[in-house]
Amino acid sequence: MSDHTLEAAEAAEERQPISAAVAGRARWAVTAVFFVNGLLMTSYIARLPGLKSEHRLSDGELGLILTVYGVAAVLTMQLVGVFVARFGSARVIRLTLVGLPVALVTVGLAGNAVLLGLAVLVLGTVMGVLDVAMNAHAVAVERVRGRPIMNGCHAAWSVSAATGSLLAAGFTRAGISPTGHFLAVGAVFLVVGLLITAWLLPPSADHVPKSPDRKRVRLGWRAGWTRTLLLFGAIGFVTMVTEATVISWSGVFLHDYHDATLALAPLGLTAFTACQTAGRLVGDRLHVRYGAPALFRAGGVVGVGGLAVVLLAPSPTAAIAGFGLLGLGGSVLLPLVFSAVGHAGGEGPGAATFLSRFTTFTYAGILIGPALVGWSAELVGLGWTLAGLVPLLVGVVLNARLIAFADHNRRASALT
Template sequence: MTVIAVFFLNGLTLSTYIVRAPSFKSAHHLTDGQFGLSGLLFALAAIACMQLVGPLAARVGTRAMLRCTLAVMPPLLAGLAVAPGPWWYIGGSAVLGAVHGTTDAAMNATAVAVEQRGGRPVMNRCHAGWSISAVVASLTTAALAHAGVSLTTHLVVAGALLLAAGLLLGPHLPAGTAARGSAPAARAPWTRPLLLLGVTATALMICEGGALGWGGIFLHDIRHASVSLAAAAITAYTGGQTVGRLFGDRLSLRRGRRPVFRCGAAIAAAGLTAAVLSPSAPLAVAGFALTGLGSSVLIPLVFSAAGGLPGAEPATLVARLTTFTYTGILLGPALIGWSAEYVGLLPTMAGLIPLLLLAGAVAPVPSRPASAGSGAEVPVAGRAG
């Protein structure tokens, strides 16, 4: 399905940017402050542009938006490698963040629209494509760096390949949100279900930040695991998450979205309990794998639920939800660090367990998807296009 390919290409581009971060810092002689500023501007630009996706989609449609961003992101990525100075790199990172934020909201809105038209869940497979792309980018970068391939050569070639793939994919993109010639969706209210889904998404991303950003540190500092075993916590979490997303749509179709969401939250909480409270580092790694497996379905199902709410186009709703997810991404690691400094890392990580259970209990995720344009729950039937 072409919408999954969009997630894969976007994931390849962004993941390559992330895993090459040490090379960027070294190549452009960035200070710690400058490097931190580049990341902050990237995120702020992404959040700002997400707010424009709803009205822009109403005018030109998400298909046109994605055709444009898929053609723009790869040259921007390559341009970061040849930036003539640190401030050019910082500015380029902000522009890349802006285009990525637009792509992120537009592709999730497209996936929601495909679900609504076809009556079958696809969001988990879309996010699985993103997860797989992150693994591909990481392994490819490691292999190229080991072979001595320069940053410029890597990103120029990668940019050319990603650009070609995006141009080939463009004509086959699903319609997503169609252009309507105006932007009434931009004035849609912030409803209680949307806010509740947004807070849930923020909480889930804080928990994910705890597992990815602090899981290895927890094993190394608290359980005295070796560096290699501690690093395995991140691999286990992302591996479990990828596997879960490959099967999440099928489970949602058979069992309903709400039961799968609540079961996933419970499994994630059980896995995190094992990861945090087990005195054995290997068992803790297995716990992180279980956490990733359970959490794999949560964010995709929240996106599907938000896009099916009444009162606005999916592009507007998804863009607003994405603002909450990015807030969790930005705040999560920092909040965990501040809490660990005052109360300790073990109590802080343990505090994420009830947060997962609460998210599973209160999130207004419907059992069945909404039909296109209605916001009402309908039986799952038909076939996604």
């Protein structure tokens, strides 16, 4: 299809209003995309011990492969705004949902450490594109429907992560290799991915309506780096450092500082993730009722309170309850920030560009957060290190005014 024909088709689509039925189906479709994303990514992460053993990797070599994944994802996602501008977020999602299962299977089939690293590079590349495109499409659905859906999308991801972990445990217990595991889930979710993308919004949903006073949307490597984006990025970084810290260090903290048994120590993470999922399941309704800034402030205050309970708890059980409060309060923070960033960036390509820049900060929080905590714990102790998260989270709460973008559709030009 020529560029002229493609532009003519997209122009015709722009003249067609999107019906409530189409928007409703798109809401469930993009939620399902989040589920597929989380399940396939967790399938890979959960089988890392098996891959490490199969390829006889040292800890350093495994760390290098994990770094390759993160760097590939971060670099590629910077171009997603260009992809969305050219093809629309639905088409980008469709392509990545084909590529993701294939890349996952390639990881399983890698015959040596070098090929494994290359396969992981491809997996990280595809995952980085999908992460941004699916959030951009969720923002487009919010705009079309006039109602928030981001908490529900991230709740689906949380549920799928738990599901993926359980599936991985089942495959491992059954003696099935990572390759067999990846082939099974890859085949199923390749078909599922193709089916659900048929319900996504048309490409016209990603295009800024043409008007005389609209400034041209800037794309490419330098676009989107505004002061507002940097503030959003700081919020996202702190939020993800906190979550990654709980995932990596909650069990150690309960065991070393609260004398929890080895059987009891993992329950801190269990409480955190269960309450996080529950909070996200009701987050969209609370968003509608109270507004994004108020919900963000309330969630942040509950999260800070939960962390304080963790630090001051007189028993392991009380500390576990504190981790639950931290998960409940923090559950709405990241979805609200994603929604605010997308709406602050404008429509379509602008939203995708802003989201790609923002996701750089969240990935950084995930990748380097646990390491920073480890280094700090070596210097001042894990308790004081976790206490250092309190003022950072308070700073996040104090910037809740930025989250008002999640309640209003504003142009990216208003940010400069």
